Amino acid sequence: MLDAEVLHAFSSAVGAANVVSDPVRLRSYECDGLTGFKQVPSLVLLPLDTASVAAAVTVCHRYGIPFVARGAGTGLSGGALPVADGVVISLQRLREVVEVDPVDRIAVVQPGVTNLDITKATAQYGLYYAPDPSSQQVCTIGGNVAENSGGAHCLKYGFTTNHVLSMTVVLPDGEVVTLGGDTGEQLGPDLRGVFIGSEGTLGIACDITVRLLTVPETVRTLLADFPSVTAAGEVVSDIIAAGIVPAAVEMMDNLAIEAAEKAVGAGYTLTTPAALVVELDGPAAECGNQFEQVKAICDRHGCTRLHIAKDAGERAKIWQGRKAAFAAVGRISPDYIVQDGVVPRTRLAEVLGRIEAMGNAAGLRVANVFHAGDGNLHPLVLFDADAGESERAENLSKDITELCVELGGSLSGEHGIGTDKACSMPRMFGEDDLAVMDRVRAGFDADKLSNPGKLLPTPRLCGEKPGRYRPHPLEEAGVIERL
Structure with missing residues (x-):
């Protein structure tokens, strides 16, 4: 429990009306999209701008209070899981598209702006933001930066790191700095690249400058069914081997197709063992030629049904089925x-x-x-x-x-990696690798107050029984309540 002095300091930093301490409201922040891990924070802070984010972090640094930055809470690895004796700094009120520059094809946005809203704000100029996680309607750009989020079209266009030029960042001691530059590069180490994908362990990204792309001249999309997952996989390899780089190649097996069809009725074949969504974009002549090659490759591997989207509406329906798949699994x-x-x-x-x-x-x-x-x-x-x-x-x-x-x-x-896979990190990295990562983190946050217990394994975290929260028998009986 935080004492009166600390509460007063946070109220001064973000405004008393922007400090959440009510136990019922705090429960709204106890987890992200990975609901098996839950922890109610001591406080939630709702800053309105970069200055108040910095003021809140400065208070945390002064009193040694751990903090977790949170966007929309759509993450799936427990990256926004709160700390019991810490605070959540929610960025949900920083939702402004600060600037759109159609000449230089960039936009400056606050971290609470949703991924899709960047594209909506720039569509009038014939521009769009390429990374497109399936949750793009609700996930925010600040969270995308933290996780280096990808999406269906990242095969051709790359991940968040390929489209973020610079960021105003609040470091774990409250200092405000700029990482990156007009071209995404700067003299010395690539601190922009180090920060993106660091899962909130190096600080909090505020104003973010992103690269915009011109809407492609042509987009062609097909949905292809195959007699086996193996056949569909071979198609993917052959497409890439042919020198074709589609905007997207997505695969769904029969269980995923069943769920998606029950949810949105996108026109997928319920009986097919596997389906591919292949999308090509670019100049009309190039797109048309490559599309014919893709169809031939599909036929060569026993495609049992080939549906080509006739217009933007049909294309959107195909993608609705693919992007609804995660949530749709709840139907089966x-x-x-x-x-x-x-x-x-x-x-x-x-x-x-x-x-x-x-x-x-x-x-x-x-x-x-x-x-x-x-x-x-x-x-x-x-x-x-x-x-x-x-x-x-x-x-x-x-x-x-x-x-x-x-x-x-x-x-x-x-x-x-978040909370979910931190203890698996030694399966991929050696002791020296993990030690170097820890030293880099300490260079930004020597006290490890910024999103502690995430990404890197710790003896405490990995010594506990992993997995979903298991209620105490007395809690199940209604005798006690978990706060």
Whole structure:
């Protein structure tokens, strides 16, 4: 519990009306999209601008109080999980598109601006913001910077780091600095690149300058069904081997298709074992030629149905099905865990076969929907907590992630390490690697007050029993309440 002196200091920093201490309201901030990990913070602060963010962080530094920056709370790795004796600094009120420069094709936005709203604000100039996580309607640019978020079109256009030129950053001692520059580069170490993807452990990004792209001349989208996941995976490899770099190549297996169709009725084939969404964009002549090559590759691998979107409406419907898949899985399973790992494209068929075998051994279903073009998997482990399946699901989810590393990939492609995968980091990195990362972090935050317990493994974190929160029997009986 924070004392009166500290409460007064926070009230002075952000305004008394912007300090949340009510226990009921605090429960709204106890987790992010990974709901299995929960912790109610001591306070939530709602700053209105960069100056008040800096003032709040300065108070934390002065009194040694840990803090966690939070955007929309859509993260899936527990990256915004609060600290029991700390505060959450919510950026939800910093929602201004500060500037759009159509000549230099840049925009300056506050961290609470949603990803999709950047594109909406720049569409009148024929421009858009390329990174597009499936949650782009609700996820915020500040969170995208923290996780180096990707999306369906990052195969061709890259991740958040490829589109952020500079940031005004509040360091963990309250100092305000600028990382990056007009071109995304600056003299000396690439501190902009170090900060992006650091999951809130190096400070808080405020005003963010992003690169905008011109809307492509032509966009062509197809939905192709295949007799097996293996056949669909081979199509992906052959497309890339042909020198074609699509804007997106997405794969869904039968379970994911079933869920998506129940949710939005996008026109997917319920009986197909696997489907690919392939999108090409660019100059009309180039796009048309490559589209014919893609269709031929699909036919060569036994495509059972090829649906080509006739217009923007049909294209949007296809993408609605793909982007609704995560949430839609709730229609076919009472509980599920979304995982995020990467494997080389050439091992897609192998890893999917291994995942299926692992799921069968655990007695659990696994739905797969992912960015096939860059091997970024999103296996969804389906389970029923009320039937006592939670622990099996957690173990299977962890095993799948570490399988990706075994096959030459990584623990995460875009969702981050957060709380969920911190204890798996030694599977991918050696002691020296982790020590260097820790030293870099200490260079920004020697006291480790900024989003502590995330990203890097700690003895305390990894010594505890991992997994979802398990209520005490007295809590289940209604005798006690968890705060």
